[in-house]
Amino acid sequence: MPPSKPQPDSTYALLGRVEKPADLRELAPEQLPLLATEVRRSLIETLGRVGGHFGANLGAVELAITLHYAFDTPNDRLIWDVGHQAYPHKILTGRRRQLDTIRKLGGLAPFPCRDESEYDAFGVGHSSTSISAAAGMAAARKVTGQQRDVVAVIGDGGMTAGLAFEALNHLGSTGLDVLVVYNDNDMSISENVGGLREHSARLVKKLQESAATESLRNSAFERPSASRSVSAEREAGALFETLGMHYFGPVDGHDTDALLAAFEKARNTPGPKLLHVLTVKGYGFAPAEADPIKYHAVPGFDPVTGATPPKKPHAKPTYTDVFSDWICQMAEAHPTLVAVTPAMREGSGLVEFQRRYPERYFDVAIAEQHAVTFGAGLAADGAKPVVAIYSSFLQRGYDQLVHDVALQDLPVLFAIDRGGLVGGDGATHHGAYDLSYLRCVPNLTLMAPADEEECQRLLSTGLMHNGPSAVRYPRGTGPGVEISGEAKPIPIGKARIVRQGKGRRQPRVAILSFGPMLAPALEAGDILDADVVDMRFIKPLDERIILDMANQNDLIVTLEDNAVSGGAGSAVNEVLLAQHDQVRVLNLGLPDQFIEHGEREELLQQCGLDTTGILSAIRKRLRARDLDTTLDNLQSGGRGTVSMTRGGSRD
Numbered sequence: 001m002p003p004s005k006p007q008p009d010s011t012y013a014l015l016g017r018v019e020k021p022a023d024l025r026e027l028a029p030e031q032l033p034l035l036a037t038e039v040r041r042s043l044i045e046t047l048g049r050v051g052g053h054f055g056a057n058l059g060a061v062e063l064a065i066t067l068h069y070a071f072d073t074p075n076d077r078l079i080w081d082v083g084h085q086a087y088p089h090k091i092l093t094g095r096r097r098q099l100d101t102i103r104k105l106g107g108l109a110p111f112p113c114r115d116e117s118e119y120d121a122f123g124v125g126h127s128s129t130s131i132s133a134a135a136g137m138a139a140a141r142k143v144t145g146q147q148r149d150v151v152a153v154i155g156d157g158g159m160t161a162g163l164a165f166e167a168l169n170h171l172g173s174t175g176l177d178v179l180v181v182y183n184d185n186d187m188s189i190s191e192n193v194g195g196l197r198e199h200s201a202r203l204v205k206k207l208q209e210s211a212a213t214e215s216l217r218n219s220a221f222e223r224p225s226a227s228r229s230v231s232a233e234r235e236a237g238a239l240f241e242t243l244g245m246h247y248f249g250p251v252d253g254h255d256t257d258a259l260l261a262a263f264e265k266a267r268n269t270p271g272p273k274l275l276h277v278l279t280v281k282g283y284g285f286a287p288a289e290a291d292p293i294k295y296h297a298v299p300g301f302d303p304v305t306g307a308t309p310p311k312k313p314h315a316k317p318t319y320t321d322v323f324s325d326w327i328c329q330m331a332e333a334h335p336t337l338v339a340v341t342p343a344m345r346e347g348s349g350l351v352e353f354q355r356r357y358p359e360r361y362f363d364v365a366i367a368e369q370h371a372v373t374f375g376a377g378l379a380a381d382g383a384k385p386v387v388a389i390y391s392s393f394l395q396r397g398y399d400q401l402v403h404d405v406a407l408q409d410l411p412v413l414f415a416i417d418r419g420g421l422v423g424g425d426g427a428t429h430h431g432a433y434d435l436s437y438l439r440c441v442p443n444l445t446l447m448a449p450a451d452e453e454e455c456q457r458l459l460s461t462g463l464m465h466n467g468p469s470a471v472r473y474p475r476g477t478g479p480g481v482e483i484s485g486e487a488k489p490i491p492i493g494k495a496r497i498v499r500q501g502k503g504r505r506q507p508r509v510a511i512l513s514f515g516p517m518l519a520p521a522l523e524a525g526d527i528l529d530a531d532v533v534d535m536r537f538i539k540p541l542d543e544r545i546i547l548d549m550a551n552q553n554d555l556i557v558t559l560e561d562n563a564v565s566g567g568a569g570s571a572v573n574e575v576l577l578a579q580h581d582q583v584r585v586l587n588l589g590l591p592d593q594f595i596e597h598g599e600r601e602e603l604l605q606q607c608g609l610d611t612t613g614i615l616s617a618i619r620k621r622l623r624a625r626d627l628d629t630t631l632d633n634l635q636s637g638g639r640g641t642v643s644m645t646r647g648g649s650r651d
């Protein structure tokens, strides 16, 4: 049966008729402001219920409408940078009715995703990729002979990254016809920082002074009127013009007529061009305009008052809170300690640190590569840098970590948050590879705490260590272990046996757990009467404990919330292959595939990394004929062979 046609929705006079951009193009330009109001209403109503990225979406409503109106999507390519502001685009491209599934297991992806819609021209999640991708598409158009426009939309935060500048520098010299829409709301997740931001802010101020400022609505914000001084315009564009881009703007990004006129003008100017658009983060919802940091992403809220659910009393601290307390405490004792964040102050737990030690706090903007090498420079000349960074964003600073920090053996401490599965942000944001990509780097001490107290102690271990080190912890809360506050360093490379099997069961099993997997490891260990070890260090490994466990057990199980390929389990395998030849090994971790979005617990279950999945994988391995054979072999005094099984998914 053909799919039934969606019925027009009477809740929304115009939006109810828009199932795809072609419907939108049937509307008259004068109808677009009303459509914008309806898209905004839909966003507020839906995200109030289910949560998600919010403020940036409210700010990009008119942009999404007018871009789809003016350009022939999906043939014309529309690339959203980061993609956290692409909900209006999803609404207008046939996904309005599924918006309440966004970020949930099996639901809409958190960001544009090529598998989800033909309108999602490029998959995103990490920032500042859009101009490079657009340039690539424009170059592809040239060699394939396709006819299409290519448009990238990038925010002022996204524009601070080296990658964006690399792309502009290249694009400007190519002559390729690409429109870059620079969506400037003077905000990153927190306040945007840096010279480009200051330049832009000066310009807006000048425009406001040079024209009769008009308050477009009854809002806390005032934006520049259409008339502006020629010199201000020239100044605004100078940087981009220097790089070879035609500069247009700035334009009021909430004025649909102004946007359409600007697109028309840009379209008639061939070559690489940049349209500077001024918007307000949270536009149209007063609480979000007043507090864009809080409403960047929300758990849900009251659609009238904006009130968000109160924090539960006695809620456990998150690992981010644990880090936050630790770094403030350490800063008191270590006057040369400095904190570095690439634009993730809130998420990385540095709000209080900045308040107390503003002179030792560095937000370097969305610039992970620079953050890491900046840390190397700090360390080279005697400061104690703590680079607080999300696991998946550190991927961008990998060469800097290897070349600038580790190779020179510089004492930079990486506080790596969001290790393992993060939940609703999905495949782009899971910290699924850090143990793999870090454990091969010489000189680096790599640690993963199993609980809150251990997190502080390992952070201190790293801080006291005269070489590069990294402590990697997950998003959200831990098991709720009481924190002593002493944050005493742990001897490097020392694991701890948390549970000793009583030898009641045969074959005997030892579980070597890395980081937050200790809780399910212990549950499984209780049921199997297994030895359970909290490894704490991925590098250097506690080889003594590994070999003892191999000598005392028939099966070694390694457990981690990192990719099983090349992860902590692989490190254990290397030790056993080199130094032991009579033990079976089962490696459990994330499978060799990209993990989608959903609740962290749901995803862990899907990967077979909850207690049930772990037990089932171990039992399957114990039942396996080759293990029985080896056991027979061992019992009869023969030599078995070391055999590795790589797990990751459920039986």
Ligand SMILES: Cc1ncc(C[n+]2csc(CCOP(=O)(O)OP(=O)(O)O)c2C)c(N)n1
Binding pocket: 056, 059, 082, 084, 085, 125, 126, 127, 154, 155, 156, 157, 158, 159, 185, 187, 188, 189, 281, 342, 343, 344, 366, 368, 393, 396
């Ligand atoms: C490489 C990378 N670093 C950090 C982030 C986290 N992040 C997501 S959105 C954002 C702010 C982006 O600011 P902007 O581009 O101005 O968009 P706005 O939210 O203001 O619309 C940041 C830092 C990311 N997604 N990717």
Ligand SMILES: CC(=O)[C@@H](O)[C@H](O)COP(=O)(O)O
Binding pocket: 082, 084, 125, 189, 297, 347, 418, 422, 425, 475
């Ligand atoms: C889009 C983006 O990259 C950030 O907004 C990210 O979603 C933040 O994640 P946390 O909620 O884990 O801080």
Ligand SMILES: [Mg+2]
Binding pocket: 155, 156, 157, 183, 184, 185, 186, 187, 188, 192
């Ligand atoms: Mg911004």
